[in-house]
Amino acid sequence: MEYQSILNSIEKEASYKESSGNVASYIPELAKIDPNKFGMHLYCINSGHYGFGDQQERFSIQSISKVFSLTLAMSLLNDDELFKRVDVEPSGDPFNSLVQLEYENGIPRNPLINAGALVIADILISTLDNPEEKFLNLIRTISDNSEININPKVFQSEKKFSHRNAALLNLMKSFGNIKNPIEAVLDLYTFQCAIEMSCKELATAFMIYANSGKTLFDDTQMISERKVKRINAIMQTCGFYDEAGEFSFRVGLPGKSGVGGGIAAIHPGQYAVTTWSPRLNPKGNSELGMFALERLTTLTGFSIF
């Protein structure tokens, strides 16, 4: 079966599904989104672009940005330096829990939970001049689109409700694992979360993880093949908050979700695939997105396992 007809059949199946999930509400600006948006895009190494629905409409990538910031940090630092400040183990607790951080002396479990992404942001500030610009440049380059940008309203809205992230930062600072001022770290982190991309742009960007670290359109090596494998391994075990096992179990691909309703995943050597549907399940992952990706690996007949 060919990818477009698989995607068409997923779109059709999804239309029969009742989705009862709610849109993320803790950031007021995100709560305004139309809950019925739904798009999917698959970018195949060998045969190009496929998709349906709202695949070209931009949405807030939120936590999916953590994969890009990890990529940027890994391209700048060696692994020993980086991974003594953030671990690579899955987290058994909900995504923003302070408990585990306290038990483990301010070292976050992995770079894809909030605490870990905040440490990565702190590292980028210490390493780069103008990290916001460098971060945006990376995304624009790998998605081959210089117009990608943040949504300033989402940035402002999110900044106002970041007390829990400020708590994480202060706790890690008390353990010596945050080097820059709290406000600066919070600003960079909120900036990266507020970036908007469409399913198509996001799939284009995620191609570097399916394509051994190289962009497909111009074959630029953005990060070494070895490091890409590590990023994929981290996405596999840690990409879906407290549902990483469920996703690995049902879908079988490395990936990352965001509370904006987006999911990006890859099949190494085959394709990058993205979905967007703002209704979230109780664990904070897109309900329809999880369904669509499960159907994809079922209908194509292969996951990485």
Next chain:
Amino acid sequence: MEYQSILNSIEKEASYKESSGNVASYIPELAKIDPNKFGMHLYCINSGHYGFGDQQERFSIQSISKVFSLTLAMSLLNDDELFKRVDVEPSGDPFNSLVQLEYENGIPRNPLINAGALVIADILISTLDNPEEKFLNLIRTISDNSEININPKVFQSEKKFSHRNAALLNLMKSFGNIKNPIEAVLDLYTFQCAIEMSCKELATAFMIYANSGKTLFDDTQMISERKVKRINAIMQTCGFYDEAGEFSFRVGLPGKSGVGGGIAAIHPGQYAVTTWSPRLNPKGNSELGMFALERLTTLTGFSIF
């Protein structure tokens, strides 16, 4: 490079390595093992058997048996029935922690931690007549060796030091998630842990996970392809206690370790591979085994990512 020469070079590299880990000591009988034992075996779908060292000497498979009991349970029950009694999420806590179990009302995080394997044992007792025999039969069948058996001294020794597992069982029983008498469950669980296999036998048995659920030697479908993918996904995220991420990160293969010093892993569609070295790192996984497997995926140039 050909597998045997890769394995030879791993054996050589390992001989230069200082291993400071200790043999598991909480089970007196296991503490008697020669800490310098070291063997490795790779069983390739296309090209057969490779190995070195103590690859034909039997050792206590311990927690590796959890993969077999999960396989047996999944072959008997449908997923909905099974996975409402044990979850499939990685566990952020050490392998025998009661804390998480209490927070989650007696539902273990996954079938590869002690609590989860005890629930699986309880399920097998409820479903099968003579579960010990059926369990042993499964292993003998897939490893093509009818002489595999338990070590009765290890069984006795382990039974005497099972207070923590009894605590887990009682706690789960208080939540209604254990249906049979505590003693019966503890007996089956201790029985499965006390089974002894060599690296070669274990690799032969694990071939079913690399070969879509079929034995390689006689092509019997032991469990459906879809279920094998699920087992592999669970091994990927949960197979190494609190080091699942590190293993995924360094090795990139689904696998399972045991405190007897064994590790079994697979590359779907390629090979099953096993190591044995009794010295454990502080997280309870074989130090030299982790090293050997990391070298294997580095030297062969591919992991699943």
Next chain:
Amino acid sequence: MEYQSILNSIEKEASYKESSGNVASYIPELAKIDPNKFGMHLYCINSGHYGFGDQQERFSIQSISKVFSLTLAMSLLNDDELFKRVDVEPSGDPFNSLVQLEYENGIPRNPLINAGALVIADILISTLDNPEEKFLNLIRTISDNSEININPKVFQSEKKFSHRNAALLNLMKSFGNIKNPIEAVLDLYTFQCAIEMSCKELATAFMIYANSGKTLFDDTQMISERKVKRINAIMQTCGFYDEAGEFSFRVGLPGKSGVGGGIAAIHPGQYAVTTWSPRLNPKGNSELGMFALERLTTLTGFSIF
């Protein structure tokens, strides 16, 4: 105001109160009790007995027995020996939580939570021949009533639902803090909980804590004055599960409650006072009992503070 008129006015006030609490239901035999039973008894050092309602009807003393077993253990061992096996700090968690026990390596927070009382029972078994008999003798002596006994139906019923206590025992045994067989400890513990006493008998028994360790009726020194102060200090900080602070705050007397609906408290040098009403508040303490004791210290105008 004289004690009997104070008690009368408390009885009247209580009759206007709507009590919405439920009778303890986890032990089937206890769930059968008439929820509207209500009695109170005050035994004054100088002026004798006062009371109202069902003050002479026996009820299951349950956890109140922990004070008597602590008393027996303290009369047999010196403090250093005893308090290295159980701490004297209040517990921030619900009364039967395993979490804290695991974090603190099998040493219970205090002797008035289940885990601590189980350690005390273990100590009594190690120290005494026939501990059940000795325990019963102590209670019969200090309550001046040789007919006090257990309710065998409650004992049987409770024994069947003791998985959580068995979990605590196994966990502590894994840390080496239980020396005797699990069953034996569970038997003694369940025995002590199943004892039945009336408010009047309980107040007579508790007089030793108000009267410097001596029975009032025949002036026998049952335990040293210094040790009684320690017991009272422990009741003050640890006697009411997760409501010790609330009780200290509202009532201001050392005391102990049980899920059978009883509460026993003392004002050192003044009186012992007991209440019985089976409806429990959400924290597991008798709703009307808490109210009655609060009114008592308000109307008499003194607490220990």
Next chain:
Amino acid sequence: MEYQSILNSIEKEASYKESSGNVASYIPELAKIDPNKFGMHLYCINSGHYGFGDQQERFSIQSISKVFSLTLAMSLLNDDELFKRVDVEPSGDPFNSLVQLEYENGIPRNPLINAGALVIADILISTLDNPEEKFLNLIRTISDNSEININPKVFQSEKKFSHRNAALLNLMKSFGNIKNPIEAVLDLYTFQCAIEMSCKELATAFMIYANSGKTLFDDTQMISERKVKRINAIMQTCGFYDEAGEFSFRVGLPGKSGVGGGIAAIHPGQYAVTTWSPRLNPKGNSELGMFALERLTTLTGFSIF
């Protein structure tokens, strides 16, 4: 035996004691203190002042200030309003743990741990104009000394190392339990901790808790008798971090300690007593202070129990 001779004998006993504790080091300015300072002061309702050693030298009262801020808040708000924002239960965890706060939705366990005192500070800011001044006035009034003030160096030093308190504040703000800006609350809290008083001044101030809410020198009712009993009950169960039970057990008086090495305690209706010795035990309480107070209640022959 008369108080002065008891105090003399305590001073003598203490001189033979080897104190191995360390001065608090997390606030650099506090770490500079001479570890061998030692003073004690007892202020008796009937017979006035007694003391020895460095009883007239001022030290940083630190957490002892939490009793004063609770007193101020209780004099301004009714109990229902106040105690829905902070509970009155002892805390089983170390004094600055975030864990419990997260489990209990941002409601601190009691007003004498950091989280609780920060909520009290937030309440004072919402209720009072110029709360710093009002707070200082309260202390000056009840200690009958208008020259009491903060140490500005300690204030500055402490402010720089308040990341953990900022984490607590942000976490509570995310639960809606902090109403004012984080910085403002942190400023008031740090201000109150930086106040300096001598043993004699502190004992004079604490007399209101021993004397039913009234100053002894001019008989002013600072707070109602009923509220004083509540404050004493809270001190009894929560005044000594994770050593409240131990203090209750060994000393038997309501009290509060601070990391500056001070302890203030009271015997209702009898006396207020204070000690100062900067060496702390591993739980963060003054080692010699604990000893001196234990000897006091032993030698005088009465605690509240």
